[in-house]
Structure formats: structure tokens, C-alpha cells
Amino acid sequence: MAEKNNSCSSFSMGKSAQERGLPYVPKCYKAQPFDGSKTDAHVFDVPTIDMAGIQDLTGRSVIVDQIVNHGIEEATIEGALSVASGFLNLTTEEKAKYMSNDVHKPVRYGTSIKDGVDKVQFWRIFLKHYSHPLNQWIHMWPDSPLDYKEKMGKYVSELEMVAQKTARLITDSVGLWPTYLKKEIDNGMQVMAVTGSPPCPEPELALGHPAHSDYCGLTLLLQDSPGLQILDSDTNTWMLVPVVQGALQVLVGDQVEVLTNGRYKSVVHRVVLSSNQPRISIAGLHSLGMDVQVQPPPEMADAHRLGRYRQSSFHDFLDFISKNDLGQGSFLDMLKIDQPN
Ligand SMILES: O=C(O)CCC(=O)C(=O)O
Numbered sequence: 001m002a003e004k005n006n007s008c009s010s011f012s013m014g015k016s017a018q019e020r021g022l023p024y025v026p027k028c029y030k031a032q033p034f035d036g037s038k039t040d041a042h043v044f045d046v047p048t049i050d051m052a053g054i055q056d057l058t059g060r061s062v063i064v065d066q067i068v069n070h071g072i073e074e075a076t077i078e079g080a081l082s083v084a085s086g087f088l089n090l091t092t093e094e095k096a097k098y099m100s101n102d103v104h105k106p107v108r109y110g111t112s113i114k115d116g117v118d119k120v121q122f123w124r125i126f127l128k129h130y131s132h133p134l135n136q137w138i139h140m141w142p143d144s145p146l147d148y149k150e151k152m153g154k155y156v157s158e159l160e161m162v163a164q165k166t167a168r169l170i171t172d173s174v175g176l177w178p179t180y181l182k183k184e185i186d187n188g189m190q191v192m193a194v195t196g197s198p199p200c201p202e203p204e205l206a207l208g209h210p211a212h213s214d215y216c217g218l219t220l221l222l223q224d225s226p227g228l229q230i231l232d233s234d235t236n237t238w239m240l241v242p243v244v245q246g247a248l249q250v251l252v253g254d255q256v257e258v259l260t261n262g263r264y265k266s267v268v269h270r271v272v273l274s275s276n277q278p279r280i281s282i283a284g285l286h287s288l289g290m291d292v293q294v295q296p297p298p299e300m301a302d303a304h305r306l307g308r309y310r311q312s313s314f315h316d317f318l319d320f321i322s323k324n325d326l327g328q329g330s331f332l333d334m335l336k337i338d339q340p341n
């Protein structure tokens, strides 16, 4: 128990509490402020986007939907989840060659954002890799499990198609020219975050991922067991997003908030833990290119909404998180320009 009060530097890369299977949550993993709704949150009644039918998202301001009939076969989803689990269950030594605290690396393994450095550490393990265009990145992905590249490669290619269709629904709904941004989206980035949260001995103390919104346009997420919560901004309460077999969860990210000049709001979310159930999620974060400066287009300004956000790129965001903790103010808040309502 001597390490219970140790500083974060004792939990540096490869030495996190969860990788070592510590039977308690060390002090520097304790998420503040304590929030009693963590483990008994209400279940969110998730709206559905049925890709087999005609959809109209007009008038919506928040999108945390589940997509059904997206065209990705169950076997492809199962394949991706099985290689994700195969990688996450390798020994720490086997994963070590991907280990890095450099947030700019296109392939990296870690636990927090900067292991042993962030003020509050996360109870998770993750592999992140770039994946669009596939042929530019796939050779850098893990060699183990042997079918990782094949199975994850198939899933991410199909997921990219779903992301492009969903982006089209959103641009249509705000009256932007239907193919507006098509080129930027086709040439954009897809970053996969494959995350495992091992059971936590004191799940009410730590988080798998603290509250944040994603710096991307759209996140398309698969989870094999519950844990994802979203913040209902009207009531300021956390709601649990249920697991629906075969469905993909879509969360609007910061770039869509900026591009629609605030008509859509990016979704604040976090991951809570279980004392007995391991959890795996695969998040596909879809955004415009690394150096594309994202800002509200002129079509999105009106009398009450001149450009409400400063321009920024994915690269700027990575620079920000390399210097700051997730809890130290949000990147999106820094982009907001105060305007009279
Ligand atoms: O594990 C999850 O369900 C969410 C992961 C997440 O929020 C992220 O990778 O940004």
C-alpha cells in the first residue's frame, strides 16, 4: 500500500496501476470532483439514425445517436473487437515498442494522455493509430495479433464510408451545399482509439476517461459493455449510453460545432468503470486534415451568429494536449469568441 499516495511519476509508461493490477486506486488516479452519479446514472434514450431510410436531422442541436443499418456486417465488427482484445491483452513487454507519451505519433500505446505526467491518470489502456488513407498507415500498425491489420483494416475502411455518409446528413441539415466539404472530408483524417478498461478495484474513485469532447468532426464508437456516459447540458447530469448490439454510436465533435457556427454542440462524454467487467471500445475519430484550419464558413454566419469560433487545426489541438491536462480547460472553450446574444 506504500504507493497509494505516490505522485504520478511513479506510474510512468508501462508502470500504470492497472497494468500492474494494483488492488487499490492510487491517489493520483482519483478523479475530482467526486460525483455520485458515476455508477448509477440514468440510461439515455438514444435516438436512432437508420441508414436504410431517409433521414433528416434538421433542427437538431445535439447528436448522440446510434446508427443502425450502417452496412458493416456483424462479422466485421466482431473481427475488429477480437483483434482489439488480442492486442490489449498482449503483455506490457509486447506492447512496449508502441509505448509513447508523444501525442503526435501516428501509432502509440499508453494509458493516460501522458503517462506519469498528467495530474490525474486514467484507468485504461489504449492503442491509437491513424488509419485514413489506409495504405499510408497500415504498415505501421501492430504485427500482433497476426490478423490485426486485416481485421481492423476491413473495419476502418467500412467505418470511413459510414462517417462520410453521416457527415453528409449533418451538412445537409444545416443547409450547407450537400457536397460542401466533401473533398476535405475525403482527404481528412481517421484516428482509431482502441481502448480497454480493466476492472477497477474502486470504480467510484477513478475514471476510464475523464470528461471531454472530441476534437474531430464525428466520433463513431463501438463498445462491448457499458461505461460511456454523456453530459446532459440542460440538466447538468450524466447519462449512461447503453450498448446496442451491432449499432454504432455517433458523437458530434468540436469541428462540427465550429463548422456549423454552434448550431450543433459537441458532446461532453466520459467513461466510468466496473469492479468486475472488463470493457473494450473502438472509437473512430473523423476530422479534417491535420493542418486544415477549421473555422465557421461564411454561410453559417447570420445576424445573431457572426463567426463564433477562432480557427484551429488538428495539429494545434495536439500541441495543446501535449502541454496541458484534459482537466485544464477545454480546447474548444479557448476557440470561443464572446459575442452578445
Ligand atoms: O471508450 C469510450 O467509450 C470513449 C472513448 C473516448 O471518448 C475517446 O477515445 O475519445
Ligand SMILES: [Fe+2]
Residues within 6 Å of the ligand: 212, 213, 214, 219, 269
Ligand atoms: Fe472521446
